[in-house]
Amino acid sequence: MRRLALALALLCLVLSASYPALAQPGHAGPSEGAAAPERLVVFEVFMSFG
Amino acid sequence: MVPGGVIDDLARQYADRPVVFVEQDAFAPIGERISRFWAAHTGSSTSTPLVIVDSGHQCTNGAVDYHSVYSGMVDQELARPPEAEIAASYARVGDRIRADIQLKNLSENTLSVENEASVHLIVYEDKHVGQTARIVRAAPWAEITTELVPSATMTLTLETPDLSGVDWSKLHIIALADYRPGGESGPYDMLQAAIASPVALPHKLYLPFLRR
Numbered sequence: 001m002r003r004l005a006l007a008l009a010l011l012c013l014v015l016s017a018s019y020p021a022l023a024q025p026g027h028a029g030p031s032e033g034a035a036a037p038e039r040l041v042v043f044e045v046f047m048s049f050g
Numbered sequence: 051m052v053p054g055g056v057i058d059d060l061a062r063q064y065a066d067r068p069v070v071f072v073e074q075d076a077f078a079p080i081g082e083r084i085s086r087f088w089a090a091h092t093g094s095s096t097s098t099p100l101v102i103v104d105s106g107h108q109c110t111n112g113a114v115d116y117h118s119v120y121s122g123m124v125d126q127e128l129a130r131p132p133e134a135e136i137a138a139s140y141a142r143v144g145d146r147i148r149a150d151i152q153l154k155n156l157s158e159n160t161l162s163v164e165n166e167a168s169v170h171l172i173v174y175e176d177k178h179v180g181q182t183a184r185i186v187r188a189a190p191w192a193e194i195t196t197e198l199v200p201s202a203t204m205t206l207t208l209e210t211p212d213l214s215g216v217d218w219s220k221l222h223i224i225a226l227a228d229y230r231p232g233g234e235s236g237p238y239d240m241l242q243a244a245i246a247s248p249v250a251l252p253h254k255l256y257l258p259f260l261r262r
Contacts, residue, residue, distance in 0.1 A: 037135065039104075040243040041069040041127040042172070042226055043120070045057055046076035046084055046100040049180045 053099045054181025056116040060124070061184065069124055070224055070243070072174045073182040076100055081170065081189025087111075089230070090237035099181075103127050104240035105228035133157035134241035138225035139249045145212040147173055147188070149246050151225045154203040157241060159229070166238070167194040167229035171208040171246075176220040187216055194227075 051059075054073075061071045074080055076098050083102075090106030097112040101120065107130075108123040133156050140149035149171050161167035170191040179185040188210035198204050208225075226243035230236060 037132050037242075038068045039127060039130055039132040040224075040226075040245065041067075041124055042104060042224065042240060042243050043057075043060075043069060043071045043124060044074070044083055044086075044102050045053070045071070045182070046074050046079060046087065046098065047054065047181045048077065048098045049075045050077075 051116070052181065053116045056120065057182045058184075060117070060120055061182075063121070064124065067128065069128070070174075070222070070245075071182065072172060072184050072186050072224075073180050074186045075180060080186055081172075082168070082191050083170065083172070083186075083189055086228070086238045089235075104130075105226070105238040107237065107239045109237065132242035134227050136225055136227060136242050136244035138223070138244050138246035140223045140246040141249045142218060143209070145214065146210050147171070147213065147221070147223060148207060148209040149223060149225060150205065150207050151246075152203060152205045153198070153227050155198045155200055155241075158200055159231070160200065161194045161198040161227075161229055161241075163193055163195055165229045165231065165233055167198070167227070168192060169194065169206060169208065169225065169227050171210070172224040172226065173210055173213070174222050174224070175216050176222070177217065187213055187221065194229075 057071050086106035087100045087102045087109060090102060090109035100111045102109050103123045104127050108126065110119060135154040135156060137152045138149055140147050151169055153169060155161055159165065168191050170189060172186060173188040174184050174186045176183060177185050190208045190210055192206055192208060223246040224243055225246055226240055228238045228240040230238050
């Protein structure tokens with residue numbers, strides 16, 4: 001039983017280390033506690049490639 | 051200086067500010083982005099370059115004092131607060147980009163098909179193809195078909211077509227939401243945009259206690 005518990009604990013540890021991107025906030029944009037949200041300005045230009 | 055060079059200069063000048071500069075071929079546009087120019091344009095004549103900032107909240111075309119006009123447009127937009135919160139993440143799936151986008155409506159308007167509200171993904175590459183070093187490769191979009199009332203949040207997924215001939219390490223993904231304040235006419239306005247973050251696929255699982 002103790003071996004099983006130890007194996008499960010170890011498995012959880014390994015899995016959490018194996019999914020780093022899921023273990024941290026992976027989103028851009030306004031963050032909690034930010035002073036004031038900023039606008040991300042998008043400048044689009046349509047050129048003649050000829 | 052030619053406008054492409056000015057835009058690359060501006061991209062460097064604003065590198066530490068929340069601004070992105072992207073370019074498309076005016077005669078082979080991708081997605082629905084160029085419709086924002088035509089919705090905002092009011093003059094009788096038009097010539098390239100066609101420029102929109104924040105989905106056409108500001109718009110210009112043709113020969114102007116490129117640096118001062120373009121930077122003035124950007125500065126005015128930087129001073130405006132956003133009207134939405136966007137969080138976006140993406141992953142490469144085969145030869146496509148798939149992005150999950152969460153949008154919270156901070157405006158006082160309900161977003162819907164009535165005001166042509168939509169969400170767009172702009173995938174661009176750091177590469178000199180046209181006149182600048184930032185070329186749009188894909189721009190999938192979706193209308194907001196279920197009413198999004200003020201303070202409400204929605205999520206959606208957008209996916210590009212297969213992307214070929216691109217350097218995947220030089221791609222950037224932007225998610226944005228816009229709508230048409232005048233309903234079926236007049237210029238569009240962008241509520242907010244966000245740089246999507248990559249979501250890494252799981253690394254190789256290492257299970258030492260199972261090894262023999």
